[in-house]
Amino acid sequence: MSSDAATDIMDGTHSALRTHGYAELTMQDIADEAGLSKAALHYHFDCKHDLLLAFLDRLLARFRERISDVGGDDAADRLLSLVETVLLPPTDGEPHEFRTALLEIEAQAPYDEAYRSRLERFDEVLTEEVRSILEDGVAEGTFCDDVDPAEAASFVVTYVRGARTENVAVGTALGDSLEAFRGYVERALLAPAATSVTDGGDADDGAGDEVDGE
Amino acid sequence: MSSDAATDIMDGTHSALRTHGYAELTMQDIADEAGLSKAALHYHFDCKHDLLLAFLDRLLARFRERISDVGGDDAADRLLSLVETVLLPPTDGEPHEFRTALLEIEAQAPYDEAYRSRLERFDEVLTEEVRSILEDGVAEGTFCDDVDPAEAASFVVTYVRGARTENVAVGTALGDSLEAFRGYVERALLAPAATSVTDGGDADDGAGDEVDGE
Structure with missing residues (x-):
């Protein structure tokens, strides 16, 4: 599929998941959010499950x-x-x-x-x-x-x-x-010598002065 | 409700959740697992949601x-x-x-x-x-x-x-x-003086000998 259509579908899936949640999500919801017809969506993905797998792959990347x-x-x-x-x-x-x-x-x-x-x-x-x-x-x-x-x-x-x-x-x-x-x-x-990550100042021997030091 | 019926329903809910999961769970599934008619179950609980809340309360106790x-x-x-x-x-x-x-x-x-x-x-x-x-x-x-x-x-x-x-x-x-x-x-x-909780033997000063000590 064209990368434009792919982007629209993936962005539409993201929006549709936010709006409808996973359990209630339909292909129509995704098509609506992607600005596509349901037929156009089905041209790229057989079902919601396949589409969500592709979505998870993109999310992982x-x-x-x-x-x-x-x-x-x-x-x-x-x-x-x-x-x-x-x-x-x-x-x-x-x-x-x-x-x-x-x-x-x-x-x-x-x-x-x-x-x-x-x-x-x-x-x-x-x-x-x-x-x-x-x-x-x-x-x-x-x-x-x-x-x-x-x-x-x-x-x-x-x-x-x-x-x-x-x-x-x-x-x-x-x-x-x-x-x-x-x-x-x-x-x-943290090694005892390293400066605290919260306040950058209480090292007991000064060896950790690279941390938060600028 | 009688405590017997309550126990049957709660045990039935537990079994039904294991067998059917939450999303697909029906009152009929719970009635079947509890050995009750669906009507008897509805006598005690209006709907699956009320029943599950009671179930969560029992689980919490x-x-x-x-x-x-x-x-x-x-x-x-x-x-x-x-x-x-x-x-x-x-x-x-x-x-x-x-x-x-x-x-x-x-x-x-x-x-x-x-x-x-x-x-x-x-x-x-x-x-x-x-x-x-x-x-x-x-x-x-x-x-x-x-x-x-x-x-x-x-x-x-x-x-x-x-x-x-x-x-x-x-x-x-x-x-x-x-x-x-x-x-x-x-x-x-663990305080440095306390004995290791895994092997009970590497305290560096022996002060933690209550741990795993029997």
Whole structure:
């Protein structure tokens, strides 16, 4: 299909998921949001399920892009930026309604191998990125040298998922979950010599002065 | 209603959720599982929604009971037992299908204030129990004295929710999430003097010998 039609359909799916949620979503809703006829939509996708798989693939490609270029002075900064990017996307691309629709899809995953394999890819991509930052942090001395990057990466990814689910289910602010995560980084990961990631000033030996140093 | 009928209906709801999931669940399914006629079921509950709210209330009462009597030699043991109880209930009362149904309900919570208020109660009850154990642990010296019990309790509850969601969405074993949690307790909470909660033997000053000491 033309890339214009593809973009319209994917943007339409995004809007339709926000407006109608996952369970109630129809091909007509998506066609309406995409500014296409239902016949035109069916020309590209047989059914809602195929369309949503293509949508998840696009979402994954964007997710991968978004998390691959987080910056930061050191590994602790980069880890916090990464988690902030996942919890609080910089653009308005992921309002509450959209996270809710994604959670509905997660709840369908046990019944749907194609959904599940996509969701696994999201986790793999994020886990790999976190693990790589943790490895760098151990190597550069920002994180304690007894941090196990693989184990800690799984832990972090599980926490991030919890924060997103909690935000949908009971409305906990994602900013609060991010703050609590900052506390975890300080308590569980930062090497004693590294400067605090919250106030940048209470290092006990001054060795961590790259952090928040500008 | 008689307590027998109540028990039959609640047990039937539990079975029906496991078998049919939340979205597809009908009053007929619940009646079948409860061994009642649909008319008898409707005598007690107007609709599936009212019945599910009563079911969540019963679930909350049992959850409260289950988490209130976890044992352990010290606060670290109790915290690990508590999280184990939530992630891996001792009885077979919560198979994967049931957790999936609960996640479906969580994904409905933004659209349903009555569901949401029940889910909030689960979180409050668990957060309060974790906070109380953390306070005890700080007071008795098992946990570092700069652990903030309220902040750490929120963090733990978020993590537990993440582990449950992840188990449903991508199949991560709950036992693995529990192991990673044990690592968190050691790295982020345990006072340096306390014995390791995993092997009970590497304390550097021997002051924590109550842990796993029998």
